[in-house]
Amino acid sequence: MARVIDGKAFAARVRAEVAAHVARLKAEHGITPGLAVLLVGEDPASEVYVRSKGKQTLEVGMNSWEHRLPVETSEADLMALIDRLNSDPAVHGILVQLPLPDHLNADLVINSIDAAKDVDGFHISNVGLLGTGQKSMVPCTPLGCLMMLRDLHGNLSGMSAVVVGRSNIVGKPMAQLLLGDSCTVTIAHSRTRDLAEVCRRADILVAAVGRPEMIRGDWVKPGATVIDVGINRIERNGKPVLVGDVDYASAAGVAGAITPVPGGVGPMTIACLLANTLTAACRANGLDAPAGLTA
Ligand SMILES: NC(=O)C1=CN([C@@H]2O[C@H](COP(=O)(O)OP(=O)(O)OC[C@H]3O[C@@H](n4cnc5c(N)ncnc54)[C@H](OP(=O)(O)O)[C@@H]3O)[C@@H](O)[C@H]2O)C=CC1
Numbered sequence: 278m279a280r281v282i283d284g285k286a287f288a289a290r291v292r293a294e295v296a297a298h299v300a301r302l303k304a305e306h307g308i309t310p311g312l313a314v315l316l317v318g319e320d321p322a323s324e325v326y327v328r329s330k331g332k333q334t335l336e337v338g339m340n341s342w343e344h345r346l347p348v349e350t351s352e353a354d355l356m357a358l359i360d361r362l363n364s365d366p367a368v369h370g371i372l373v374q375l376p377l378p379d380h381l382n383a384d385l386v387i388n389s390i391d392a393a394k395d396v397d398g399f400h401i402s403n404v405g406l407l408g409t410g411q412k413s414m415v416p417c418t419p420l421g422c423l424m425m426l427r428d429l430h431g432n433l434s435g436m437s438a439v440v441v442g443r444s445n446i447v448g449k450p451m452a453q454l455l456l457g458d459s460c461t462v463t464i465a466h467s468r469t470r471d472l473a474e475v476c477r478r479a480d481i482l483v484a485a486v487g488r489p490e491m492i493r494g495d496w497v498k499p500g501a502t503v504i505d506v507g508i509n510r511i512e513r514n515g516k517p518v519l520v521g522d523v524d525y526a527s528a529a530g531v532a533g534a535i536t537p538v539p540g541g542v543g544p545m546t547i548a549c550l551l552a553n554t555l556t557a558a559c560r561a562n563g564l565d566a567p568a569g570l571t572a
């Protein structure tokens with residue numbers, strides 16, 4: 278049976294490390310890192326995440342602001358708020374919760390955030406910096422996956438990595454980070470032929486598809502490390518349950534290590550958001566960001 282990678286415990290360690298650095302920043306430099314989260318409309322899943330982010334931000338000693346805006350908020354009003362936060366020196370990180378309502382252009386909104394405060398790493402400047410191997414803000418979910426992989430394997434150099442999914446928020450940045458660590462990277466997607474065969478080549482298999490339990494045990498190379506990014510709410514025996522993009526029951530029998538859902542990648546995403554806010558606060562004040570909490 279595969280070793281289960283405990284993302285919840287790992288995330289708690291990351292948060293403790295962030296909290297220690299925050300305490301030192303306050304004591305030695307008088308700086309308190311601050312994160313502003315913007316939520317437009319009332320998506321129930323987003324509500325849960327935003328509340329959880331706010332709570333954990335305060336727990337590590339940072340300032341937290343939540344801006345809840347009505348669903349009919351105009352692009353101009355949202356961007357005016359972002360402008361204010363961009364020029365507020367107490368705000369080191371700005372996150373606009375996605376998805377946005379249809380009448381708002383997410384690219385336009387995200388690119389109006391000061392790239393140095395873009396703790397999601399979605400701004401076009403950060404995407405370009407990551408792609409060219411320069412210092413940037415790195416998307417939280419892929420960063421969390423990378424931290425777990427480095428912890429497990431030490432050096433990823435030369436390993437064969439397959440990322441299933443090519444979204445801008447998970448699949449593509451994940452592939453860039455694995456490439457940066459010298460993996461041989463394949464990006465698979467809905468048009469990939471023989472997906473099962475492609476997956477079976479992976480020493481590291483990252484699933485970011487959004488299809489409940491699509492990746493089965495016989496797609497997994499024996500001993501491979503499986504990272505399941507998927508968060509799918511389905512009904513089983515009449516009860517709502519959370520499952521990943523990997524069929525855990527069959528994959529755990531074949532893999533060498535696997536992340537569960539829940540308790541795997543999800544908690545690491547929020548821990549990395551706090552790490553990125555700390556990184557942004559350090560850099561805004563001309564200080565180095567703590568190694569180990571960045572890519
Ligand atoms: N744990 C966490 O912190 C986070 C979890 N998530 C979860 O991760 C999953 C992926 O999210 P996200 O990247 O935003 O999703 P998107 O819907 O943006 O992208 C899904 C990707 O999967 C590909 N895909 C869809 N169906 C198939 C298929 N049958 N075979 C192969 N590839 C397929 C799509 O291919 P194509 O491009 O060809 O359409 C696309 O590239 C979701 O379950 C989401 O909830 C997301 C963010 C954070």
Ligand SMILES: Nc1nc(=O)c2c([nH]1)NC[C@@H]1CN(c3ccc(C(=O)N[C@@H](CCC(=O)O)C(=O)O)cc3)C=[N+]21
Nearest residue numbers: 326373374375376397417508539540541543544546547
């Ligand atoms: N601008 C932006 N940045 C994001 O990073 C972002 C976003 N928008 N929109 C939505 C997705 C999704 N996402 C998750 C965060 C935490 C868990 C998480 O903590 N999951 C728990 C379970 C939580 C539950 O029970 O619902 C777990 O997997 O154990 C999951 C998913 C961040 N996202």
